[in-house]
Amino acid sequence: TALVLAVQILGLSAVIIVAVWMGHFRGGFAWQSDPAKEFNFHPVFMVIGMIFLYSDGILAYRVFRNMKKLYIKILHGMIHLGALIFSAVGLKAVFDSHNLAKNPIPNMYSLHSWMGIITVVLFGLQWLSGLTSFLFPGLSMGLKKQYMPHHVFWGIAILTMAGATALMGITEKALFMMKTFPENGSKIPVLDYSHKPPEGILMNCLGIVIVTL
Amino acid sequence: TALVLAVQILGLSAVIIVAVWMGHFRGGFAWQSDPAKEFNFHPVFMVIGMIFLYSDGILAYRVFRNMKKLYIKILHGMIHLGALIFSAVGLKAVFDSHNLAKNPIPNMYSLHSWMGIITVVLFGLQWLSGLTSFLFPGLSMGLKKQYMPHHVFWGIAILTMAGATALMGITEKALFMMKTFPENGSKIPVLDYSHKPPEGILMNCLGIVIVTL
Ligand code: HEM
Ligand code: HEM
Ligand code: HEM
Ligand code: HEM
Ligand SMILES: O=C1O[C@@H]([C@@H](O)CO)C(O)=C1O
Numbered sequence: 343t344a345l346v347l348a349v350q351i352l353g354l355s356a357v358i359i360v361a362v363w364m365g366h367f368r369g370g371f372a373w374q375s376d377p378a379k380e381f382n383f384h385p386v387f388m389v390i391g392m393i394f395l396y397s398d399g400i401l402a403y404r405v406f407r408n409m410k411k412l413y414i415k416i417l418h419g420m421i422h423l424g425a426l427i428f429s430a431v432g433l434k435a436v437f438d439s440h441n442l443a444k445n446p447i448p449n450m451y452s453l454h455s456w457m458g459i460i461t462v463v464l465f466g467l468q469w470l471s472g473l474t475s476f477l478f479p480g481l482s483m484g485l486k487k488q489y490m491p492h493h494v495f496w497g498i499a500i501l502t503m504a505g506a507t508a509l510m511g512i513t514e515k516a517l518f519m520m521k522t523f524p525e526n527g528s529k530i531p532v533l534d535y536s537h538k539p540p541e542g543i544l545m546n547c548l549g550i551v552i553v554t555l
Numbered sequence: 556t557a558l559v560l561a562v563q564i565l566g567l568s569a570v571i572i573v574a575v576w577m578g579h580f581r582g583g584f585a586w587q588s589d590p591a592k593e594f595n596f597h598p599v600f601m602v603i604g605m606i607f608l609y610s611d612g613i614l615a616y617r618v619f620r621n622m623k624k625l626y627i628k629i630l631h632g633m634i635h636l637g638a639l640i641f642s643a644v645g646l647k648a649v650f651d652s653h654n655l656a657k658n659p660i661p662n663m664y665s666l667h668s669w670m671g672i673i674t675v676v677l678f679g680l681q682w683l684s685g686l687t688s689f690l691f692p693g694l695s696m697g698l699k700k701q702y703m704p705h706h707v708f709w710g711i712a713i714l715t716m717a718g719a720t721a722l723m724g725i726t727e728k729a730l731f732m733m734k735t736f737p738e739n740g741s742k743i744p745v746l747d748y749s750h751k752p753p754e755g756i757l758m759n760c761l762g763i764v765i766v767t768l
Contacts, residue, residue, distance in 0.1 A: 453726055506719040510726045513666055517730040 346401055353394040360389045374438055381439035385511060387432030392461070392504040395425035400497060415476060422469050429462050454510040461503045468496055559614055566607040573602045587651055594652035598724060600645030605674070605717040608638035613710060628689060635682050642675050667723040674716045681709055 371386075372379035399421035406414050440447040450456065475481055475489050577584070577595035584599075585592035612634035619627050653660040663669065688694055688702050 453722065453729065457722070502715060506722055509666065509670070509719055510722055513723045513726045514730060516666065517727060 391428030596648035604641030
């Protein structure tokens with residue numbers, strides 16, 4: 343449908359925009375050899391994992407309507423597993439960028455980091471409970487039916503939290519960048535190119551909510 | 556119900572915590588005579604308007620179940636009008652704090668401010684369309700029925716946007732405060748007391764979504 347397409351386009355744009363932001367404007371990428379550039383992997387991997395793959399995983403049931411239910415389940419679960427893996431790498435990247443810096447930066451001090459950890463942990467739990475409830479044969483049909491609305495509700499709630507976390511992350515990064523600006527004599531921060539990702543993310547969330555309502 | 560009570564308690568705590576944060580830790584309040592202190596009204600008024608009154612307005616239909624429908628409508632509309640008024644004053648306070656500062660600060664550069672304006676404008680439109688559709692006698696019953704699900708969907712979507720905007724605002728304020736910290740020799744920002752409002756806000760949103768689902 344048109345909404346599924348819209349979510350794809352917005353999600354992909356968000357990924358491309360963060361990648362360009364970090365890769366082009368923020369100096370590109372490196373792993374542990376250069377912690378400051380390792381940081382740049384964080385936004386990119388988090389957006390791929392917690393926004394793009396996350397939404398796509400949810401949409402699997404809408405897109406492949408005529409596939410066998412079991413196959414869609416596996417696809418849905420695998421995409422969310424992918425989301426979890428990207429997120430884990432993205433988190434490793436920030437923590438490294440703090441710990442391996444010449445002047446190490448404290449961890450977990452910000453609202454962004456608190457919300458972020460809660461979001462990823464809840465996502466992990468959601469994944470585990472989805473897996474045990476719907477893919478393993480153990481559970482009775484009645485229990486599955488009871489859990490289903492909670493699975494859907496939390497799936498959307500955690501996506502909203504991920505969106506809000508990403509917006510806070512972008513705000514933080516923008517303000518950290520602003521810090522060096524007074525030295526250049528200018529007060530207006532370079533936010534021109536940072537305004538699109540959140541738009542994408544926001545509309546993405548909105549799109550998903552609309553689709554799933 | 557328990558959820559309504561929970562939302563009340565969380566909403567009130569959020570208001571009290573921001574008020575204490577601004578009033579006690581950030582130096583208190585003033586109007587145009589002291590733009591820096593005038594800023595402090597911004598978070599307080601925005602949280603009262605866009606979080607507390609907003610949620611309470613929505614809950615009116617749940618709380619006063621046995622009241623006459625017309626009265627609840629008026630109450631619901633009035634609370635949301637109150638939310639709009641508090642928000643307008645809160646916005647006046649930030650703009651003043653930027654424009655009247657000795658070194659004026661540019662307006663509308665941040666993601667927070669963009670999302671914030673969009674949120675308040677959408678809220679205003681929602682209010683107007685609610686008023687014209689449900690309180691004036693003109694519209695046919697069929698059109699009202701058609702508009703209702705959109706009214707509810709957007710009501711919740713805009714509340715979520717308000718929550719995300721507030722979280723970004725808190726993040727900004729926290730980082731602006733952090734800026735002065737290296738001079739004190741410490742790198743860890745004073746976020747200890749700032750961690751509660753977003754929790755309140757977040758859970759508020761969640762609570763509302765749960766209630767209204
Ligand atoms: C939903 C996606 C995201 C999650 C779950 C997340 C999570 C986290 C976590 C847990 C930390 C703490 C790392 C530490 O303390 O060592 C962190 C730090 C950081 N993140 Fe993110 N992040 C996300 C998206 C983003 C995005 C999109 C950006 C920016 C474009 C960003 C910018 C930052 C910055 C600047 C820091 C360092 C400052 C701080 O600790 O708050 N994040 N993130
Ligand atoms: C953190 C990971 C997960 C998230 C965020 C998530 C989220 C969601 C959401 C939002 C829906 C509603 C889709 C819609 O209404 O179109 C859904 C449906 C569903 N999910 Fe998950 N899910 C996750 C993991 C899993 C896993 C691992 C399984 C097990 C294979 C699973 C099984 C299902 C099933 C069976 C449905 C019902 C589809 C239907 O019949 O409409 N989920 N999930
Ligand atoms: C949903 C509620 C909120 C809305 C709609 C909102 C809206 C806005 C707007 C439109 C501006 C731009 C003013 C200008 O450019 O002159 C602004 C600035 C600001 N707000 Fe908020 N705000 C909200 C909540 C908060 C909260 C809770 C805080 C902090 C605790 C906060 C902190 C700030 C700060 C630090 C600025 C100045 C920096 C900037 O322009 O981004 N805001 N807000
Ligand atoms: C920006 C302001 C407004 C917002 C955010 C808003 C939001 C909402 C929400 C979320 C609901 C669903 C409540 C529930 O499911 O328990 C609702 C219901 C409703 N609203 Fe509004 N509303 C606003 C203004 C108005 C105005 C001005 C009127 C006109 C008097 C109005 C009339 C109604 C009616 C008739 C219902 C249906 C209640 C029912 O029968 O369940 N709304 N509103
Ligand atoms: O905590 C951090 O502060 C900034 C700053 O060090 C440079 O932007 C950054 O990137 C972090 O990860």
